[in-house]
Amino acid sequence: MNLGELEKLVLKYFWQTDVADAKQVYAYFETSRGGTLNTIQSTLDRLFKKGLLKRDKEGHAFQYRSAKPRKAFIGDLIKDVTQDFTVDDEDSILAAFASISTELNEQQFNKLEKLIKDYRAVTPAVKVG
Amino acid sequence: MIVGNLAIFFNMLSILVLTALSMIFVVSIIIKFRLNALAQYSILSRRRALWILALSPWIIGLFAAILAVTSGTQFSPLPNSYNFLHWHHAQEFNFKSWHGLSMITAATYICLIVASKLYRLVQNSQQINSLRAFSEVDDSGFYQLESDAATAFTAGYVNPKCYITSALRLELTTDEFQVLQLHEREHARRSDPFKKWFYQLSTALFPRYISQKLNLSMALVMEQCADQAIANVIQDKSFIAMTLLKVNRLASRSFKGVLNNESFCYYAVNNIEQRINYLLTEQQSKLFSLYSVLLAVVSVTLMCALSADFFHHFIESTLSH
Numbered sequence: 113m114n115l116g117e118l119e120k121l122v123l124k125y126f127w128q129t130d131v132a133d134a135k136q137v138y139a140y141f142e143t144s145r146g147g148t149l150n151t152i153q154s155t156l157d158r159l160f161k162k163g164l165l166k167r168d169k170e171g172h173a174f175q176y177r178s179a180k181p182r183k184a185f186i187g188d189l190i191k192d193v194t195q196d197f198t199v200d201d202e203d204s205i206l207a208a209f210a211s212i213s214t215e216l217n218e219q220q221f222n223k224l225e226k227l228i229k230d231y232r233a234v235t236p237a238v239k240v241g
Numbered sequence: 242m243i244v245g246n247l248a249i250f251f252n253m254l255s256i257l258v259l260t261a262l263s264m265i266f267v268v269s270i271i272i273k274f275r276l277n278a279l280a281q282y283s284i285l286s287r288r289r290a291l292w293i294l295a296l297s298p299w300i301i302g303l304f305a306a307i308l309a310v311t312s313g314t315q316f317s318p319l320p321n322s323y324n325f326l327h328w329h330h331a332q333e334f335n336f337k338s339w340h341g342l343s344m345i346t347a348a349t350y351i352c353l354i355v356a357s358k359l360y361r362l363v364q365n366s367q368q369i370n371s372l373r374a375f376s377e378v379d380d381s382g383f384y385q386l387e388s389d390a391a392t393a394f395t396a397g398y399v400n401p402k403c404y405i406t407s408a409l410r411l412e413l414t415t416d417e418f419q420v421l422q423l424h425e426r427e428h429a430r431r432s433d434p435f436k437k438w439f440y441q442l443s444t445a446l447f448p449r450y451i452s453q454k455l456n457l458s459m460a461l462v463m464e465q466c467a468d469q470a471i472a473n474v475i476q477d478k479s480f481i482a483m484t485l486l487k488v489n490r491l492a493s494r495s496f497k498g499v500l501n502n503e504s505f506c507y508y509a510v511n512n513i514e515q516r517i518n519y520l521l522t523e524q525q526s527k528l529f530s531l532y533s534v535l536l537a538v539v540s541v542t543l544m545c546a547l548s549a550d551f552f553h554h555f556i557e558s559t560l561s562h
Contacts, residue, residue: 114367120374186375187388190406193368193396221490224517228486231521232479 115162118155121145123164123185126178133173248334249310255340256306257299258347260545261446264298269451276454284465284519286529291459293534295443301538305545354445362398362438369396376404381422385410391491393421395428398435403428412491413484420471420484427470433463461512465519472520482517489513 115123125140126132132140138152156176159165164185167174180188243251272294279287310331311317335341376384384404391409395401403425413421428434440459444452471481 115371115374117374120371124375182375183387183389186372186386187390189368189372189375190386190388190390190392193365193372221486221493224486224514225483227517228479228482228521231482235479 116155116158118145118147118151119159119164122152122155122159123178126165126176127182131175131177133170133175135173137176243334243336244332248332251334251344252331252340253306253310254348255334255344256309257302258344258351259302260305260548261298261302262347263548264301264541264545265446268294268298269448272447272451272454276458279458282527282529284462284469286527287458288462288466290529291455291462292440295440295447295455297538297541298446299443301542301545304538304542308542351446355442358438358442358445365396366398372396372404373402381418383422383425391488391494393425393488395425396434398432398438401429401432401434409488409491412487416480417484417487420475420481421488423471423474424467427467428463431463431466433467437463457512461515464512464516468516468520478520482520485513485516485520 121141122137125137129136134149134153134156137156138147138149141147141152156165156167156174160167160176164179165176166179167176169175242248279290282290308318336345372386373384376386379385382403384402386404386406388406389408390406391412393403393405393409395403403422405421405425410418437456437460441452441456444455447455468481468485472478475481
């Protein structure tokens with residue numbers, strides 16, 4: 113998902129604030145960032161269309177709130193990036209300490225663990241750190 | 242018809258493309274049957290060999306094109322080579338000839354591949370930028386991501402950064418985190434994400450099965466190089482292996498049911514097993530002989546230049562009779 117700078121800032125704002133309308137968001141950013149109410153309104157609309165904000169109409173104005181908590185949103189973003197490089201392994205373009213796989217079962221992990229323990233049993237201990 | 246320097250350029254491009262495609266065919270056969278023989282060499286030698294295998298069609302193609310087109314001129318690196326090696330009408334090029342058509346087809350296909358790889362690079366960079374915007378830098382310079390999924394990786398093409406999730410950080414002891422830091426920092430130091438992307442681009446014209454084999458081998462070697470960087474600092478290899486296993490176990494649990502398994506399960510099992518085995522066993526230190534590699538490149542280049550000339554004669558005489 114591609115997010116603009118202001119979109120990221122507005123999202124962060126909604127993770128700290130439960131509900132707000134465009135005027136309240138504008139008032140918050142007016143001093144620190146400047147810009148116009150129109151810019152804020154279109155940013156809120158884009159975030160709503162991307163499914164990152166929810167909104168309910170109260171009177172003439174929309175009341176916005178975050179669609180996902182921060183942790184869940186970042187988790188999804190990580191999945192987007194990692195899924196992008198693991199669905200087709202040939203196209204992996206990140207470098208990771210752990211290969212992200214669900215196919216290594218406990219039995220395979222245990223087999224590898226035994227291999228390491230056997231190595232430890234015959235190799236003199238070395239202090240770490 | 243184009244005449245002059247531009248024609249020389251297009252003729253060279255035509256030879257380059259034909260030679261590179263022929264070399265890709267030859268190298269693919271070698272890889273299909275002999276890639277496993279690389280296992281006996283050190284990781285540094287394997288890394289170099291994989292780069293040579295991927296780039297050799299283009300390097301040899303370029304040399305062959307220079308040799309063929311400059312033959313008989315003052316610019317030729319081989320004086321008196323015109324008797325056995327020459328390129329007719331080097332100063333003339335016609336887009337409606339078989340040269341022109343083959344070159345346009347190949348150039349279009351190559352441009353499409355490059356464009357799709359560039360698009361992927363930009364798309365991935367944007368995703369990583371978003372990740373960075375929502376992360377916080379810790380004392381060690383790692384970008385912490387608040388998430389329940391346990392994972393760590395290095396990402397970014399110009400100035401790669403190391404990321405770790407809060408879930409993984411909580412599970413690691415100080416010593417285990419040191420192992421992970423050394424590993425990821427080595428990836429960042431070597432600019433591995435960009436090199437991985439460039440390697441994929443270099444192997445994109447190989448048959449899919451072969452390019453997959455090459456890319457997986459390169460990914461494994463890059464991981465092993467980063468593992469080696471840890472082993473240079475921390476002597477207890479079993480501790481490094483145990484940490485590797487622990488992090489893989491945690492990552493595997495976090496992503497259960499999320500990813501498509503079919504295409505990468507074998508790689509993942511094989512990858513971790515090979516990395517742990519490599520860490521714990523007597524490491525291979527056999528090196529490639531630089532002279533053998535140079536000799537092979539020079540002889541293959543000459544063969545390609547001669548074959549290009551022969552192929553050219555064969556096609557032209559077939560078409561004109």
